Amino acid sequence: MSPDGTSTVADPGTTEAVPVDDVRASGETFALGSYIRETAAGRHALDFMVEGVHCGGCVAKIERALSGEADVTNARVNLSTRRLALEWSGPPARGNALAAAVEKLGFGLVPYDPERLADSDKDEEKALLRAMAVAGFAAANVMLLSVSIWAGHFQDMGAATRALMHWFSALIALPAILYAGRPFFRSAWSALRALRTNMDVPISLAVLLAGAVSLHETIVGGPHAYFDSAITLLFFLLVGRYLDRRARGRARQAGTRLLALRAKAVTVLGADGARRPLPPEQVAPGMSVLIAAGERIGADGCIVSGTSEIDQSLITGEALPQSVGVGDQVFAGTLNGSGALTITVTGAGEDTLLAEIARLMEAAEQRRARYVALADRVARLYAPVVHALALVTFVGWWLVAGLAWQPALLIAVAVLVITCPCALGLAVPAVQVIASGRLLRQGILLKSATALERLAQVDTVVFDKTGTLTTGTPALTPNPNIDDDGLRLAASMAGASRHPLARALARAVPDVPVAHDVTEEPGRGLSLQTAAGEMRLGSRAWCGIDEGDDSGPELWLARPNAEPIRFGFSEQLREDAEAVVAALQVRGLAVELLSGDRPATVAAIAARLDISHWRAAQSPADKCARLAELADAGRRVLMVGDGLNDAPALAAAHVSLSPSSAADLSQTAADAVFQGARLAPVLEALATSRRAGALVGQNFALAFGYNLLAVPVAVAGMVTPLIAALAMSASSVAVIGNALRLAARPRHGMTPRKEDWPR
Amino acid sequence: MDVLIYLIPLAIVFGGIGLGAFLWALKSGQFDDMDGAAERILHDDDEKPTPAE
Numbered sequence: 001m002s003p004d005g006t007s008t009v010a011d012p013g014t015t016e017a018v019p020v021d022d023v024r025a026s027g028e029t030f031a032l033g034s035y036i037r038e039t040a041a042g043r044h045a046l047d048f049m050v051e052g053v054h055c056g057g058c059v060a061k062i063e064r065a066l067s068g069e070a071d072v073t074n075a076r077v078n079l080s081t082r083r084l085a086l087e088w089s090g091p092p093a094r095g096n097a098l099a100a101a102v103e104k105l106g107f108g109l110v111p112y113d114p115e116r117l118a119d120s121d122k123d124e125e126k127a128l129l130r131a132m133a134v135a136g137f138a139a140a141n142v143m144l145l146s147v148s149i150w151a152g153h154f155q156d157m158g159a160a161t162r163a164l165m166h167w168f169s170a171l172i173a174l175p176a177i178l179y180a181g182r183p184f185f186r187s188a189w190s191a192l193r194a195l196r197t198n199m200d201v202p203i204s205l206a207v208l209l210a211g212a213v214s215l216h217e218t219i220v221g222g223p224h225a226y227f228d229s230a231i232t233l234l235f236f237l238l239v240g241r242y243l244d245r246r247a248r249g250r251a252r253q254a255g256t257r258l259l260a261l262r263a264k265a266v267t268v269l270g271a272d273g274a275r276r277p278l279p280p281e282q283v284a285p286g287m288s289v290l291i292a293a294g295e296r297i298g299a300d301g302c303i304v305s306g307t308s309e310i311d312q313s314l315i316t317g318e319a320l321p322q323s324v325g326v327g328d329q330v331f332a333g334t335l336n337g338s339g340a341l342t343i344t345v346t347g348a349g350e351d352t353l354l355a356e357i358a359r360l361m362e363a364a365e366q367r368r369a370r371y372v373a374l375a376d377r378v379a380r381l382y383a384p385v386v387h388a389l390a391l392v393t394f395v396g397w398w399l400v401a402g403l404a405w406q407p408a409l410l411i412a413v414a415v416l417v418i419t420c421p422c423a424l425g426l427a428v429p430a431v432q433v434i435a436s437g438r439l440l441r442q443g444i445l446l447k448s449a450t451a452l453e454r455l456a457q458v459d460t461v462v463f464d465k466t467g468t469l470t471t472g473t474p475a476l477t478p479n480p481n482i483d484d485d486g487l488r489l490a491a492s493m494a495g496a497s498r499h500p501l502a503r504a505l506a507r508a509v510p511d512v513p514v515a516h517d518v519t520e521e522p523g524r525g526l527s528l529q530t531a532a533g534e535m536r537l538g539s540r541a542w543c544g545i546d547e548g549d550d551s552g553p554e555l556w557l558a559r560p561n562a563e564p565i566r567f568g569f570s571e572q573l574r575e576d577a578e579a580v581v582a583a584l585q586v587r588g589l590a591v592e593l594l595s596g597d598r599p600a601t602v603a604a605i606a607a608r609l610d611i612s613h614w615r616a617a618q619s620p621a622d623k624c625a626r627l628a629e630l631a632d633a634g635r636r637v638l639m640v641g642d643g644l645n646d647a648p649a650l651a652a653a654h655v656s657l658s659p660s661s662a663a664d665l666s667q668t669a670a671d672a673v674f675q676g677a678r679l680a681p682v683l684e685a686l687a688t689s690r691r692a693g694a695l696v697g698q699n700f701a702l703a704f705g706y707n708l709l710a711v712p713v714a715v716a717g718m719v720t721p722l723i724a725a726l727a728m729s730a731s732s733v734a735v736i737g738n739a740l741r742l743a744a745r746p747r748h749g750m751t752p753r754k755e756d757w758p759r
Numbered sequence: 760m761d762v763l764i765y766l767i768p769l770a771i772v773f774g775g776i777g778l779g780a781f782l783w784a785l786k787s788g789q790f791d792d793m794d795g796a797a798e799r800i801l802h803d804d805d806e807k808p809t810p811a812e
Contacts, residue, residue: 056798079795129790130782137778141771161763168767 035111036092043073045087046095051108053082058107065101072098084109128242131180135235138176139228142169146228150722159221166218166225173227177211180234183241199379199425202386206416207234213413216406224410229417229724236422236732240429266298267291269342280332283348291341296333300352301343303328307524308339309499321500323524323539333644338498338520357620357647373450375428378700382424390415393715411717417724418714419707423731427699430739435692438743442684443660443675451671453696454655455689457636461584461682462627462649464641465595465605468659469577471677472642474500474553474569476508486565488512490557493526493537501555501569502526502537525555533560571601573608580679581609584686590635594618594626596645623649640682642666657682688742695742699735706731 037045053059059077062084066075071094074087084102088094099109145165152162181204188200207230214225268278269288280298283289288304291297297310309321312334321337324330330343332352347353394412397403403411436446446452463469487509494502495514506512518528525538536543536558543558553569584591593614595602602616615626627649630637639646639653642662650656650669658670667673674681710727713719719727784790 056795056801059795059798060802077795078792079798080792126785129785133778133781133785137774141774144770145767164763168771172771 036095039087043087043089044092046111048084048109048111050077050082050084052106053077061105062102062107065105066098069098125245128183128245131183132238132242134176135180135231135238138172139231139235142173142228142231145169163221169225169227170215170218173231174211176231177207177234180238181207197383198376202383203237203425209413210417213410224721226417226721226724229721229728233422237425240426243433283345285345285348287345289343289345291336291343293336293338293340295336297330297336299332299345300347301330301345303330304342304344306339306341308341309337311335357644374453386419414719414724415714418710418719418727422728423703423706423735426732426735427703428696430736431692431695431699434739434742435688439685439688442681444681444685445673448671451655452689452692455685456693458638458655458686460590460630460635460637462592462594462637462639464643464646465593465597465602467642468640469605470571470573474504475572476504477568477570479568482565486557489535490537493518493528497526501553504569505555505567535559574677574679576678576680578609580683581611583683594623620645620648624652627652657685691742695739699738702734702738
């Protein structure tokens with residue numbers, strides 16, 4: 001924030017209200033130095049996360065603006081990750097000017113260090129894709145060779161030709177297994193080292209043993225090799241795993257944008273009056289800090305000079321900015337309105353309320369991390385049983401039935417392959433991929449792997465009010481006492497201001513031109529000099545009206561020789577909020593409302609929505625406590641919320657949803673994020689999760705039923721590679737086919753089917 | 760059937776070329792920005808190319 005930018009707005013005599021964003025863009029000082037890297041070619045490079053990029057047009061706008069600068073050698077925006085890679089040949093300090101050029105276009109920029117923000121998810125996704133490509137290539141070729149071997153069994157293929165085919169298969173399959181199986185081997189190994197077992201243990205064992213035994217068979221010229229089973233098993237499982245990861249990848253990226261909440265630099269006012277920018281972590285209590293209009297506050301503090309209004313929605317959930325003056329407390333992470341402020345720092349860095357909320361959230365998340373996915377719980381039972389069965393088979397054939405150890409081992413391996421974890425390993429991912437795809441089409445992004453399972457168990461829904469049940473923007477309450485002239489005059493003045501109430505007023509009468517020469521007094525109101533005298537629009541005090549009853553947010557219009565007019569505003573419910581809450585209650589779910597807002601407002605909303613359990617004036621810790629209470633009572637709670645003040649509660653609930661308009665931190669804390677202005681996705685998510693839960697159950701039943709049939713055959717030693725491959729593919733196809741039923745369009749539009757809901 | 764000894768490796772080599780092409784595309788960032796690439800073709804920035812290296 002530059003001195004001139006600050007003074008323009010702070011000066012009440014200015015004739016024009018300067019749009020807040022312009023002030024921000026004009027000369028904010030970035031603490032970019034630590035992010036600038038020097039490239040091999042002696043140029044400088046910088047990476048940004050860009051806020052506000054939605055389409056190719058934004059990409060073109062940014063790239064064109066930057067390419068216009070003579071010294072920019074590379075400027076590329078990635079639309080998927082919303083990131084900008086910038087490289088220039090000038091001095092490092094040019095970075096500030098270039099970033100300012102982009103901010104001037106209306107995009108927010110946050111620098112990040114690509115090294116430190118290790119893109120582990122992206123790398124892992126790529127590694128999986130590579131493994132899948134290799135496994136797919138190998139599986140196709142080995143299968144081709146296997147088909148000729150199988151045909152050869154019936155057509156007198158010579159032993160030498162068969163051996164040749166086996167050798168080719170081994171040559172393709174073994175390296176592919178070693179390469180493509182690594183994700184499973186790693187996971188299995190880390191589980192074993194921790195003395196646990198998971199689904200990857202039987203998978204790894206089956207694949208490795210099948211490969212090893214087949215190699216042995218190939219060397220001794222035996223008739224049966226299981227290369228095809230081993231590599232196909234890997235391929236199927238990799239497909240499931242890759243899709244599963246991809247479905248959630250995008251939603252998780254929201255988490256990395258958390259950094260945007262932090263102020264980039266704090267302007268500290270020295271004892272000698274000098275201003276210098278400091279990174280937020282170097283600010284200490286007792287320092288004087290300047291806060292420009294429109295700036296995000298970087299530290300907790302107490303106002304020593306200036307008046308403004310503060311948008312505290314991040315902390316309190318309160319939709320409207322609060323007027324603040326000397327002596328008031330402000331918090332890091334909140335947004336300053338149209339006046340400049342000087343504060344004395346009371347808490348900075350880890351001592352701020354914002355940091356406290358983040359800590360609450362982390363603590364809550366750790367509790368939830370104890371939830372064990374259904375597939376893992378099944379694997380805990382399944383793996384030991386299968387391994388014991390294989391061992392018994394081996395010992396039985398070798399010692400009891402008197403077979404040589406090699407054929408006995410071959411039979412035991414057949415047991416491992418045929419009890420193939422394939423159908424079992426696909427049972428959950430197949431359903432999950434299709435369910436998340438279906439939810440994605442409805443604008444719901446699932447972030448957590450176990451979110452679907454937990455959603456299916458929900459019996460209580462807790463809503464936040466502001467921004468969740470309501471849209472978060474105020475609307476003018478229709479009032480017959482407002483005359484048309486007054487309304488048009490007020491709207492034309494309101495058009496000049498960025499205050500939420502003024503904007504709501506201007507929105508209510510869209511066809512009125514904006515008045516010229518409107519002056520804005522930060523935190524108080526607007527005034528306009530006309531031939532008839534001074535018109536004033538603003539708070540009670542600003543318009544000279546005696547303190548009376550305070551019934552919600554309001555604006556007053558004072559005109560010479562006329563009665564003042566009151567404009568009342570109310571929060572708007574999301575258009576389908578009533579229908580959704582009613583639908584949830586009809587389906588036997590308990591609905592509760594927890595809000596940080598004032599009791600009167602919350603009571604009114606609760607009454608309109610017919611919610612009997614509600615609590616107002618809840619702090620983030622109160623909300624967490626209430627959720628803990630519900631959890632202790634054995635309830636499975638779905639928390640729906642959007643504010644930063646909801647983040648700990650979102651993390652503490654059994655499962656949580658957050659609208660995409662929510663604070664970054666809340667989106668990070670929630671299990672799923674839904675888009676759009678409607679609440680219906682909450683219903684859709686619950687219904688889909690219930691169906692998905694049922695399908696997972698059916699899939700497990702299918703997989704186990706198949707095992708009941710196939711295992712005796714395998715133990716009896718009657719499984720040839722052909723039977724193994726057929727049985728494995730058949731079971732996998734059955735499981736995937738069953739999962740696909742979820743992809744079918746719902747019969748009644750978005751309305752979930754009745755049988756998906758518990759009595 | 761002796762021809763198999765040439766044909767099978769030949770088939771595998773061709774398959775391998777395809778696999779190699781895919782892995783190369785993955786490595787060179789062809790799949791990094793699936794959304795942006797689709798829109799870039801629509802940009803009217805022909806008259807003003809990015810400054811040359």
